[in-house]
Amino acid sequence: MRLEHSFTVPVPVDAAWAVLLDLPRVAPCMPGATLTGVEDDTFTGTVKVKLGPIALTYQGKGRFVERDEAAHRVVIEASGRDTRSAGTAAATVTATLAAQDDGGTRADVVTDLTVTGRPAQFGRGMIADVGGKLIGQFADCLAETLTASPELDSAPAPAEAEPIDLLRVTGGAPAARRLAGYGLAALLAILAWLVLRRRRRR
Amino acid sequence: MIPAAVRYTRPSTVDDAVAALAGDEDAKVLAGGQSLIPLLRLRMAAPSVLVDLGGIAELRGVREDGDTLVIGAMTTHAAVLHDPLVARYAPLIGQATATVADRQVRHLGTFGGSLAHADPAGDLPAVAVALDATMEIAGTSGRRSVPATEFFVDYLTTVLQPGEVLVAVRVPKREGWGSHYEKFNRVAQAWALVGVAALVRRDNGTITEVRVGLTNMATTPVRARAVEDALAGAAAEPDAVAAAAAHAAEGTSPSDDLSASARYRTHLAKVLTERALRTALGGSYAP
Helix, strand or coil: CCEEEEEEEECCCCCCCCCHCCCCHHHHCCCEEEEEEEEEEEEEEEEEECCCEEEEEEEEEEEEEEEECCCCCEEEEEEECCCCCEEEEEEEEEEEEEEEECCCCEEEEEEEEECCCCCHCCCHHHHHHHHHHHHHHHHHHHHHHHHHHCCCCCCCCCCCCEEEEEEHHHHCCHHHHCCCCCCHHHHHHHHHHHHHHHHCCC | CCCCCCCCECCCCCHHHHHCCCCCCCCECCCCCCCCCHHHEEEEEECEEEEEEEHHEEEEEEEEEEEEEEEECCCEEHHHCCHHHCCCCCCCHHHCCCCCCHHHHHHHEEHHHHEEEEEEEECHHHHHHHHCCCEEEECCEECCCCEHHHHHHEEEECCCCCCEEEEEEEEECCCCCEEEEEEEECCCCCCCCCEEEEEEEEEEEEEEEEEEEEECCCCCEEEEEHHHHHHHHCCCCCHHHHHHHCCCCCCCCCHHHHHHHHHHHHHHHHHHHHHHHHHHHHHCCCC
């Protein structure tokens, strides 16, 4: 499944680029994730997802596949597995920044998602909706983050992340930001959401 | 697949059930188990404890309370189907319940469980919304009532908080209304691609009141207000019904998935609304 989001921020492209590469600052935008390790271009983490009766914990890793300074494009691959349900989720995220005539920056985020295993058999496609919703929240938060403080400062202290709760997360960017997470490991959250949507086909 | 080990308790009163749930966000209420048990078996749910409401007599059955009908949350679909009070005062519930899954599921699945699970493709939430039902909820801080229109929040999400139990659903008695639940799915016993719950009251040739609830046209059940507004006071004639039904999808946001595109669902909403209204008008109404 392919999801596309775009937004513009009123900061120069170079400043936005610096923030985009700063995982500790970007990660908290993605609710539900906890970072368990970082090394060079790779990271590991977990994502807890809770929706109604459904509770999944994806453990996974991610890495920067590409960092194209000239094109202002970054590609991240992340994948995770929920050991209980034997489901997996994988995402390739491509984020591209482009300078705008007004001095601002346009960001295009394209996400390719693959969900497998029992959760994926769930069917009926709440998938697109929830995945879109989550990435939408991530993009909104990212836009705020890029706008608010282009200069690098210290990242929020990582803490145990709460499970994503659609109800509470919706419209709650501050809450989302509070959830400690790290880098795009958090994108696994999307996968997990997607997974939820797939269930049930009688 | 075998579910992961889970603690299990079967209280005999609502208070005990609430106490068993208190302070544990991972505790989960077990009603008829027709959605939860499959999730446990898929290991997509991992509650710390299951609080089975099956042993609480207070939660079962249908009774009258003045001008409302009180349906216990643990009343099975089968019991609802055969209940004379429901048949008399809220036949729409029976009409929709008859379309829920299959006979086996209906003998175990419950009215309240179906509502609390809040699946957007579930049939009963749209009915509850169309009927102006009120949810009665018990929790540690006592009981509260929530209108059906405020009960459903999102996919599989209601206002029910951890530690709260849906106790009963109050439905205003309606006599002299025509009603129908029109559901469309591609194979027998499947979830609704779209469903329409229609209630109509007429005075001779004029439609006086209309209530339409839609299943699976958003993440929560929605009222088709534009249809209701267009039809109130209109003549009970095919043209008026068709014109009103054309507004059925206004304000909705149906999902786009492997089963149906959003565009197809939009189309279905209009067609099914027209059919539901026609059937609800019934009798002397000649399509």
